[in-house]
Amino acid sequence: MDPITHGLIGVALSTLSGHSIQLNDPVFLGCTLGAMLPDLDIIAHVKGRLYYLLKHRGASHSFIALTGMALGLGTALYLLFPNSSWTTVFFFTLLGTISHGIMDLLNSYGAELLWPFSRKKITVDMIMLTDPVVLSFLLMSFLISIKNQDLAKTSSLIALLFSALYLGYRHLGRTKTRDRLMSIYHLKDRDQVKVLPAMYHPFTWNFILFQEDFVSFGIIRNQISSVCRVLPQFNGDNPAVSNALEGNLAEIFSQFTPYYHVIIHSSGNDECNVEFLDLRYWTKGDFLYTGNVFLNADGEISQEIFHPLPNQAGVLLSC
Numbered sequence: 001m002d003p004i005t006h007g008l009i010g011v012a013l014s015t016l017s018g019h020s021i022q023l024n025d026p027v028f029l030g031c032t033l034g035a036m037l038p039d040l041d042i043i044a045h046v047k048g049r050l051y052y053l054l055k056h057r058g059a060s061h062s063f064i065a066l067t068g069m070a071l072g073l074g075t076a077l078y079l080l081f082p083n084s085s086w087t088t089v090f091f092f093t094l095l096g097t098i099s100h101g102i103m104d105l106l107n108s109y110g111a112e113l114l115w116p117f118s119r120k121k122i123t124v125d126m127i128m129l130t131d132p133v134v135l136s137f138l139l140m141s142f143l144i145s146i147k148n149q150d151l152a153k154t155s156s157l158i159a160l161l162f163s164a165l166y167l168g169y170r171h172l173g174r175t176k177t178r179d180r181l182m183s184i185y186h187l188k189d190r191d192q193v194k195v196l197p198a199m200y201h202p203f204t205w206n207f208i209l210f211q212e213d214f215v216s217f218g219i220i221r222n223q224i225s226s227v228c229r230v231l232p233q234f235n236g237d238n239p240a241v242s243n244a245l246e247g248n249l250a251e252i253f254s255q256f257t258p259y260y261h262v263i264i265h266s267s268g269n270d271e272c273n274v275e276f277l278d279l280r281y282w283t284k285g286d287f288l289y290t291g292n293v294f295l296n297a298d299g300e301i302s303q304e305i306f307h308p309l310p311n312q313a314g315v316l317l318s319c
Contacts, residue, residue: 011138054255201221234262243300262275
């Protein structure tokens with residue numbers, strides 16, 4: 001979820017305390033800043049886009065880190081405003097930080113909520129990184145609250161309720177879309193279909209079909225589906241694939257995305273190129289995140305490259 005939506009959620013939650021929206025109110029400050037604080041991991045960008053992609057929504061978004069942030073920020077605000085209640089300030093600051101972690105579960109990027117016990121990014125694949133409907137509800141509530149503080153709590157409750165109902169509608173739509181795809185492509189097992197929110201299109205879904213010989217990626221819009229790419233199933237027993245899966249790029253993709261695919265491209269001189277695709281994000285006719293492992297004639301990895309953006313120079317990984 002984008003920082004603006006996170007912040008507006010924090011504002012809405014803070015008004016439930018009965019406190020007004022004021023810059024000298026520690027509950028408002030704690031809940032609002034707490035809802036945005038975990039995204040400070042953007043500073044990882046100073047070490048490059050790849051490092052940022054691997055660290056973003058990692059340990060900083062775990063329950064342990066979110067609680068620690070709330071404790072630190074809440075205590076600092078209490079010291080700045082000693083007439084306030086530490087318990088109240090901490091509770092609403094924690095409410096803000098936890099809301100950040102929960103909202104980040106809703107899109108395909110996910111978050112490592114269970115770190116350090118698990119490095120898996122948990123996701124429910126429901127909405128885009130920015131959802132215009134949720135943002136509109138919260139922004140309208142914020143404007144009403146600024147104009148009339150007496151209506152702040154009521155408008156926030158309505159905005160949060162409507163957002164929850166909308167998310168419920170999204171979940172129902174995602175379930176119906178999965179069932180429709182199973183019917184269209186004559187699939188019997190639900191695990192053969194993954195439905196994902198499409199980038200930049202809030203009322204469109206992407207889908208992945210795991211079939212016997214192929215993995216298909218497509219788009220369904222207005223109940224009409226179209227397949228964009230058909231990828232051959234890869235054989236994990238193939239020596240080239242096995243060797244590529246032992247490299248650094250494979251480790252990156254296994255941490256980075258739950259939906260990645262591997263394609264072998266052979267050349268005439270016995271060298272091999274194993275391509276990695278992150279199937280979550282499709283934009284401008286291609287997958288957003290890809291990578292290549294090049295193997296020499298002896299099957300050894302000679303070069304590994306991660307591509308953080310299509311048609312741009314990739315990041316060379318050390319072997």
